[in-house]
Amino acid sequence: MTRPEAPLTSRTRMSQVVLIACALAAFIAVTALASLLLSIAVEGTGSLSWKFLTSFASRKAASAGILAPLAGSVWVCAICAFVAIPMGIGTALYLEEYAKKSRLQGIIQLNISNLAGVPSIVYGLLALAVFVRCFGFRSGETPLSFSVDWSAMRILSPGDPDSLWFIQIPFGSGVLAGGLTLALVVLPIMITASQEALRAVPKSLRQAAEALGSTRWQVAWRVTLPAALPTMMTGAILSISRALGEAAPLLVIGGFLMVMQTPTNLMSDFTVLPMQIYNWSGRPQEEFHRIAAAAIIVQLAVLLTFNALAIFVRQSFQKPLQS
Amino acid sequence: MKPVPLENTTMTQPAESAPPERRDSSAVLPVAASAMPPVGAAAPTPPAAVAMRRFSAWYGRHQVLQAIDLDIPERQVCAFIGPSGCGKSTLLRWVNRMNDSIVGARADGTLTLHGSDLLGRTVDVVALRRRVGMVFQKPNPFPKSIKENVVFGAKLHYRLARADLDEIVEKALRAAALWDEVKDRLGSPALGLSGGQQQRLCIARALAVDPEVLLMDEPCSALDPRSTASIEALIRQLRTNYTIVIVTHNMQQASRISDTTAFFFEGRLVENSATDLLFTSPTQKQTEDYVSGRFG
Numbered sequence: 001m002t003r004p005e006a007p008l009t010s011r012t013r014m015s016q017v018v019l020i021a022c023a024l025a026a027f028i029a030v031t032a033l034a035s036l037l038l039s040i041a042v043e044g045t046g047s048l049s050w051k052f053l054t055s056f057a058s059r060k061a062a063s064a065g066i067l068a069p070l071a072g073s074v075w076v077c078a079i080c081a082f083v084a085i086p087m088g089i090g091t092a093l094y095l096e097e098y099a100k101k102s103r104l105q106g107i108i109q110l111n112i113s114n115l116a117g118v119p120s121i122v123y124g125l126l127a128l129a130v131f132v133r134c135f136g137f138r139s140g141e142t143p144l145s146f147s148v149d150w151s152a153m154r155i156l157s158p159g160d161p162d163s164l165w166f167i168q169i170p171f172g173s174g175v176l177a178g179g180l181t182l183a184l185v186v187l188p189i190m191i192t193a194s195q196e197a198l199r200a201v202p203k204s205l206r207q208a209a210e211a212l213g214s215t216r217w218q219v220a221w222r223v224t225l226p227a228a229l230p231t232m233m234t235g236a237i238l239s240i241s242r243a244l245g246e247a248a249p250l251l252v253i254g255g256f257l258m259v260m261q262t263p264t265n266l267m268s269d270f271t272v273l274p275m276q277i278y279n280w281s282g283r284p285q286e287e288f289h290r291i292a293a294a295a296i297i298v299q300l301a302v303l304l305t306f307n308a309l310a311i312f313v314r315q316s317f318q319k320p321l322q323s
Numbered sequence: 324m325k326p327v328p329l330e331n332t333t334m335t336q337p338a339e340s341a342p343p344e345r346r347d348s349s350a351v352l353p354v355a356a357s358a359m360p361p362v363g364a365a366a367p368t369p370p371a372a373v374a375m376r377r378f379s380a381w382y383g384r385h386q387v388l389q390a391i392d393l394d395i396p397e398r399q400v401c402a403f404i405g406p407s408g409c410g411k412s413t414l415l416r417w418v419n420r421m422n423d424s425i426v427g428a429r430a431d432g433t434l435t436l437h438g439s440d441l442l443g444r445t446v447d448v449v450a451l452r453r454r455v456g457m458v459f460q461k462p463n464p465f466p467k468s469i470k471e472n473v474v475f476g477a478k479l480h481y482r483l484a485r486a487d488l489d490e491i492v493e494k495a496l497r498a499a500a501l502w503d504e505v506k507d508r509l510g511s512p513a514l515g516l517s518g519g520q521q522q523r524l525c526i527a528r529a530l531a532v533d534p535e536v537l538l539m540d541e542p543c544s545a546l547d548p549r550s551t552a553s554i555e556a557l558i559r560q561l562r563t564n565y566t567i568v569i570v571t572h573n574m575q576q577a578s579r580i581s582d583t584t585a586f587f588f589e590g591r592l593v594e595n596s597a598t599d600l601l602f603t604s605p606t607q608k609q610t611e612d613y614v615s616g617r618f619g
Contacts, residue, residue, distance in 0.1 A: 101426055204463035208525070211421060211459075212476030212532060213452035222475070223465060 044293030052294060056260045057276070061287035064280075066295050071262035072175065072270035073244060073302060079179025079266075080186065080243045081306075085236050087183070088190025089225075092232075095191075096198040097220050116188035124252030127181035132253050134170035143168040166265045173254035176266035181249050186239035193235020197228035233314035240306045244299070247274035273299040372397040372536055372566040373418055378432035380413055382425065387413045389590045390432065395536075395583075400558060400567045402581035402598065404574060405613070409587040411570050415538050417441075418568065419455040420448045436536065453480050456529030457538040461545045462521035464513035464528070469505050472513045472524055476532040491531050498564075499527035500557050519550020523557065530565075537561065539569040543576065555580050574614055578602050586610045 055065025091112075099105045129135060138144060145168035147159030159166045171177040201224050209219040250272055259271045273295060280292035371394035380388040387410040395401045403411035413422065420441065422428040434441045441451060453476075464472050473492045477483065483491070492509065496502040501523040505516070513524055522542060529537060539558070543551040558567060558580050571577050577584050578598055585595040586609075594601060594610040605611045 202463075204459065204461060205465060207421065207459060208463045208465065208528075209475070210424070211419060211452055211457035212479060212528065213449045214476075214479055215449055218479060227466065 040293045040296050043290055044295075044297045047291045047294035048297060052291070053298070057258050061285060061291055064288075064291055066273065066276060066291075066298060068259040068262060069271045069273045069276035069295070070298060070302070072178075072259065073272045073299070075175045075263045075268075075270060076178040076182060076250075076272055077240055077243050077302075077306060079175060080182040081236070081240055083180060083183040084186050084190050084239055084243075088187055088235070088239070089194045089232060091187075091191045092194030092198055093220055093225075096195055097216060097224065112188050112191050116192060119248075120185045120246055121248040121252055123181060123184045124249030127177060127184060127249060128253050131171050131177040131180050132173050137170055139170075143170055143172065145169070161267070162264070164265050166267055168267055172267060173269070174267040175263045175270045177253055178250050178270055178272070181253055182243040182246055185246055185249060186243050189242060190235055190239045193238065194228070194232045197231035197235065198224060200231060201227045230314045233310050237307050237310040240310065241303055244303050244306065245274055247272065247278055250275060273302070369396040369399060371395060372437060373568070374433075374435045374438075375414075376433045378414075378417075378430065378434050380410070380417060380422075380428070380430040382413075383427040387590050388430075391592045393585060393592055393595055395566060395568055397566050398562060398564070399582035400562045400569060400580055402577035402584045403568065403570045403587060404572075404577050404584060405587035405593075407572075410590045411585075411587045412540055414587070415540055415568060415570050418536065418538055419452050419457050420446070421457065423448060453532055454534055455536045455538060456532060456534035458522070458525050458529055458540070458542045460541045462518055462525050464516070464521050464524050466512070466514055468510045469513050469516070469524060470509040473527050473531050476528060480532060495527040495531035496524075498530050498561070499523045500553065500560070501527055517550070519546050519553060522546060522550065522554060526554075526557065526561075530561075534565065536566045536568065539567065541570050541572060544572065551576070574602070574616075586613060588613070 052065050053070065054067050055063065056068050057066075058064040095105065095109065099108075133139065142158075144157075145159040145161075145166065146155050146157040147161075147163040147167065148155055148165035149160075149163070150165070156163075159168065167176075171180075205223050205227065206219055209223045214222065259269055261268070263270050277292050277295045277299065280288045280295065283289075373395040375391050375393045378388060378391040378393075379386060391414065403415065405411050416422045417430055417434060418436070418441065422430075430442055432442075436451070436454065440446065456476075465475060467475075470488075470492050473495050474483075474488050477488070477491050477495075481487075493502060493506075496505065501520060504520060505524075513521065516524060522545075526537075526542075543554050546554065555576065558569065561567060562582070569577075569581065581598045583595065584598045584601045586593045586601065586605075586607075588609055594605055594607045596606075601610065602614050605614060611617075
């Protein structure tokens, strides 16, 4: 049987064209990013100093620093991670391992996917009502407050605002409200990533555990979670990166711009790096643009630190599977 | 194929016998001399470990098993044979309720393990699976060490000291004929073993729970001939202590290792008898066609 031969030259040419197109796309993307980083580095490095990192905001660019937003970002993102990662993993576990494939589960699933696309400012409005004002609880009065005195092992009410263990209800626009707001923003991302991670665990492993007489929780805890955790940590990295870059929802809940202290407890006023950058870059003076660039460099450094931490956690959970 | 009348489906059940529910497990199969322990002339019939009466199963609206009456004798190897889709794996998976996780799977009739019901809503599947172990088609060791794999199930069911664990590991690995090959590297990853070794590790893992019945769903189909031979030899040994049910597509394998064989076709049990008899003088035309390789 003879078959007409497909012309080899046109096939190889097509292959080359695609290669060049893909390489070009990658080149453009990388160049854009690199030029952005480069211009920031050129503009900002001059203003970077130990003094810049350890000073509070000021009306004069020369003496302004980013201690308050830096500390605020770290506090808020830590709270966000602390809330969003366990909740995201828990929700994913429920949806993938426990929930029956029902219509309700389908609706929940659809909503989670939709929530991931909701503008973050909308979460800010929600958080304003729920966290900052607690649905108007004690509005117009002094908030309900208490603090824990560990040395005397008792709870004080009204609380001592200087204590680390000081809580007031409503929360007001402190770091707790900020962290919870960001947790709302990133929760859909965290849930979806965790679900993907759980789905990627081979069914045969689940069956093996089930056939040996594991309960659902034992299957999840001993087999599925350890296998899925590395991928979940990738989701955590994405979530925290997103949280670190958010300014809009925190502006809505009433984050401050001129904060002259670092947070001391969950109720402390705060500002975050993106808000400070936004504020400085909006001013007319050239000097403020330079320190905004310096703040961006700091923000990137914080981002990389958080990601490195997540990668470290991933590595330490990821035991060698194959010899 | 024309359906076979139920009364003739098993050799063991005379057409005019009592209603199925009343039949006790002693009314079992004539067992070939070779399969019996050399005790006396009168072959004692082993009691049934697993018994089914008019057992039917569905996936959604699709009925996959129709009124199966079958006794699986204790401490013997029972092979399920039949073409793909005949329901033999489904039946196997009902014995340890692995079908529970499949949406739309349901069953009717009775299915008992040593007389206790396995189908009720109140049956504790965790406790059931301690008594009924399972080995799957593809070796599926956990991505953990060899030792951790063996003790996985045992740790779920028993409170064990470290010394007990070591004993369990050795005992289970010896029972699965794997001990000599891995005793020096119990801490190394199970996924580093060969396919045949992995499957024997899965058998050891199932044995470490100390089950009464071991279900095997085509345990050799993913293995090379040498590994298959070692697993088959292992199955022959294990029958002294365990009741084994094995699903296989390989009729030579069924004839080599099993004491009794059940032939399924399109959701019905066509014939169930001593393996020698089923392969040499089947009573049903369909069985004869299948075992002689005329179809399937």
